[in-house]
Amino acid sequence: MFDFFRSLFGFQKPPVVASSGVVNRGDTISPPCDVEDHILEPPASVLPPQAVDFLLSLLNVKDLPADLQSLPQKDRSFIASNIRRVSENSLEIPMMPHAAVCIQQLLSDHNVKVTDFIDVIKEDPTLSVELLRMANSSYLGFTYPTLDLQQAIVRVGFTQLHGLVTMLALRSRVLQSNRFKNEVEWVMELSLATAKLCQLLAGEMGMKPDEAFTIGLLNHIEYFVVLGEASRYSAESDKNSVSQLAIIQTVLRMGRTIHDLIAASWGFTPVMGDEKSANVDKKEDGEQDPTISLGERLNILQRILVVSLAGEKSITDTAGFDARKLNDAIDAAIAPSDRS
Secondary structure, eight states, rough: OHHHHHHHHOOOOOOOOOOOGGGGOOOOOOOOOTTTHHHHHHOOOOOHHHEEEHHHHTTTTTTTOOOOGGHHHHHHHHHHHHHHHHHTTTOOOOOOHHHHHHHHHTOOOOOOOOOHHHHHHTTOHHHHHHHHHTTTGGGTTSSSSOOOOOHHHHHHOOOHHHHHHHHHHHHHHHHHHTSSSHHHHHHHHHHHHHHHHHHHHHHTTTTTTHHHHHHHHHTHHHHHHHHHHHHHHHHHHSSOOOOOOHHHHHHHHHHHHHHHHHHHHHTTOOOSSOOOOSOOOOEEEEEOEEEBBHHHHHHHHHHHHHHHHHOOOOOOOTSSSSSHHHHHHHHHHHHHHHOO
């Protein structure tokens, strides 16, 4: 994974940090009194129907009306504003979160310690709480809880920490206005499930597990940017928010471009483009099919995940993955939503 991040961000591979003398130092953070219940609360058992419709529409699976004139004026103005700003290269791409930048720098330090990461995370109490919550999630496969920030970072892993901190910061940014809370949580759920699924299928993708996890997590990072724009636009205009359909149409029309703008601004390799997977697909006759891109494979996986998270697994296209391995990986990836 360090090779992967070195290629993305141009830093050197640090040595493996030994846990002896560092992990047992006992650095902890004291969360608010109600954090424990928040951390240990299991997610919903399945995605509600409206979440399934929303996510499948973002993935261009649901049929949507193409005539924007049927939308309310506010929705049309929102879409037109984004189209104009993208064409003029004036769309505001959020800066990479400060904590993520610091973690990026730490990953290039040959003498990095767990406590160095702790110091970065402690600067943002909200991020500390969210990271603790993530460390207790069954997405990471641990069955016992922790309120220790140091142990949480060790659980997450240094290389996965960068992607997770980025996503958590974007999520918090959108939720500041208290709009589109459900949509943000649905996208976060899908992103985490995709990350876990890719990690489990890393061998099939020709990647290291940590690399595949981050690729899956950031596959549609533009969703958070569009949701942030919708939140900002709604707050500035009046009390009425733009509709889900306006958000979906913005993603379908400009998602790829916005994703590429984020990649260029933040210095990572886009995963939505026409780049080909390292481990190409195989046709039924056994010949390899190099035509499908990594982004296309990830989109197929996400479509399967959305349906599976709704409790109705349906695999009609394996995207070149071994069907049995894919089925088992999906079962493991959606485990967090299956808890009672």
